[in-house]
């Protein structure tokens with residue numbers, strides 16, 4: 001079977017975090033190497049993959065809903081192969097659940113099998129039933145194939161898995177223990193991207209700043225940042241997600257003087273209450289978190305600080321929740337990603353007593369969002385009148401007649417300008433207006 005322009009076609013539907021988005025990208029690059037062409041619609045594809053997330057119940061239900069829809073696509077287009085990848089198949093008993101609820105599946109691959117898609121596909125093409133490759137034999141995957149064309153901004157995996165076992169989190173189950181890629185291999189990948197035109201890289205890992213401790217010759221995260229700092233043509237380095245417990249004074253000091261690492265600190269606090277942090281087994285206290293914020297403000301005064309917060313963790317009292325609200329006020333977060341706690345099978349927190357009723361979680365989320373949205377708006381409004389260096393990415397998604405880019409602090413800036421002249425360049429922009437999510441400005445004369 002072939003697509004409208006000949007050759008085999010593939011479509012990937014991605015749920016979840018940046019790690020999943022990057023895995024989808026790596027799979028698509030591998031498929032292109034096998035002669036596939038990406039298409040925008042599942043009903044034009046010979047291969048459809050659903051890259052799943054299981055961080056929250058709702059994400060899992062979305063994936064099952066999508067697999068139900070895709071059954072009809074498969075019925076109309078016999079011969080289409082349908083597969084599932086991502087975190088869901090790695091959950092306890094999830095493969096059985098998947099094959100029971102979606103018996104029309106042809107292949108299921110685990111998070112560590114991303115690099116094996118070619119072999120698994122060849123097996124699925126000749127198999128009579130679903131082909132399942134999900135293991136807990138965790139290893140460090142080989143380097144990904146290079147993209148056909150290097151993007152302006154690229155993601156690069158530096159480590160896989162996590163050793164922290166926060167009590168609410170499914171990731172150590174679904175992505176295994178932490179495995180760092182060798183420093184030289186990462187530097188070579190970034191060099192190749194930069195040679196192709198990439199100007200900004202975001203380093204990816206479940207816990208990026210514990211990078212390197214598991215290598216045969218251990219290195220620190222700032223050793224990797226220092227190596228990247230020396231790559232000519234690389235303008236900006238970001239990383240996600242770091243863990244507050246692994247931010248050392250040396251790392252903050254390095255970032256303060258780095259040429260490329262952006263003044264943007266994403267520090268997932270999760271809660272402002274010591275007793276909740278203890279139950280989450282996060283490895284830091286509110287005081288330690290605040291002292292880190294103070295060090296960042298002192299060393300990198302221009303920094304933006306963002307966070308992730310969970311409301312309704314088991315046993316969370318009104319006082320404990322109030323501690324999260326007061327942490328937000330005390331830090332003045334530039335941005336916050338806020339979530340209701342969702343119990344995940346197999347985690348310690350799912351078995352804790354005093355699960356919080358949904359209506360209480362909803363109400364707390366609403367109250368928290370009111371605070372974090374106000375803080376984001378205030379922090380953005382404080383940008384008005386400043387001049388920021390904006391890496392121009394292309395037309396604004398919401399307003400395609402104008403351009404959009406990001407400041408070093410990762411704020412989105414929308415402004416009028418000539419795409420031919422400015423896309424792919426860093427342009428000084430004077431900020432003239434702001435709302436909760438976006439800055440607006442005018443480019444400064446060259």
Ligand code: SF4
Nearest residue numbers: 162164165166169171
């Ligand atoms: S550090 Fe992050 S990925 Fe690791 S267990 Fe904790 S929340 Fe999950």
